Amino acid sequence: MRILQIGKFYPPPYGGIETVVATLVHELRHDVETDLVVANDKRRGEMIERDGYRVYKLPRLLQLAGTPICPTMPLLVRRLFRRSRHQLVHLHFPNPMAHLAAWVLPRDVPVVISWHSDIARQRRLLRLYQPSLRHLLARAAAVVAATPKSFSSSSQLDGCVDACRRFVVPYGLDTSRFSVHGRWQGSTERLRRRWPGKSLVFSIGRHVRYKGFEYLVRAMAGVDSAVLLLGGTGPLTSELKAAAHTAGVQNRVEFLGSVPEQELPLYYAAADVFCLPSV
Secondary structure, three states, X not given: OEEEEEOOOOOOOOOHHHHHHHHHHHHOOOOOXXXXXXXXXXXOOEEEEEOOEEEEEEOOOEEEOOEEEOOOHHHHHHHHHHHHOOOEEEEEEOOHHHHHHHOOOOOOOOEEEEEOOOOOOOHHHHHXXXXXXXXXXXXXXXXXXXXXXXXXXXXXXXXOOOHHHEXXXXXXXXXXXXXXXXXXXXXXXXXXXXXXXXXXXXXXXXXXXXXXXXXXXXXXXXXXXXXXXXXXXXXXXXXXXXXXXXXXXXXXXEEEEOOOHHHHXXXXXXXXXXXXXXX
């Protein structure tokens, strides 16, 4: 089977949707032939070819309202389809650029949409975009979400996707990546010895508003017996560090910066608590 997938990015950079898409194409590589089209985090294009799938990272002109603008995406999507005649198009939303690229494909090609979240921040632009979005949702062969709550809490899916086209498919995860064995055992113990007698709280993600890290940092003022290890970077990093000083917890909040993917198991294993403060 030949599938054309269109997402936002492909790792690196790492993020939730990027990890889901990368895991999906990797695990399906023995059963389906996949072309994955995404934006690059640079102003140049590149192609990654793996056993069973190809990733086309297109030049990103700019980032507008959270959407990477890639003017060449519709042209490449049409060219790839003419070459491979994909039997299915899989879009990862929210992503208006993927929506635009899908317009160039024949109407008889089945479209599957993975609905990762509603559009939450760009409310004014959503009013202009909503009619086009509802039209695409109405013609989709299937809309997939990771939990039933993704459907019941969505205002943007309401009324335009009937029950027979809604499918709940939980995200897959390769748990073997997080096994603590030989090489991590000593590192985990050394990490914990840096804060004797303290519990370790671990959290990670981009430092942006909806991740809720400012609440977690301030909450540490009420947890004297714990240290927060906060991974990730973003536009709010300086603000979060200032919040830690204001709350008087700068000595119990360690900003790890960008944590390499291969080192994540170390922090998960060392921590007593993982906190997801998303709002």
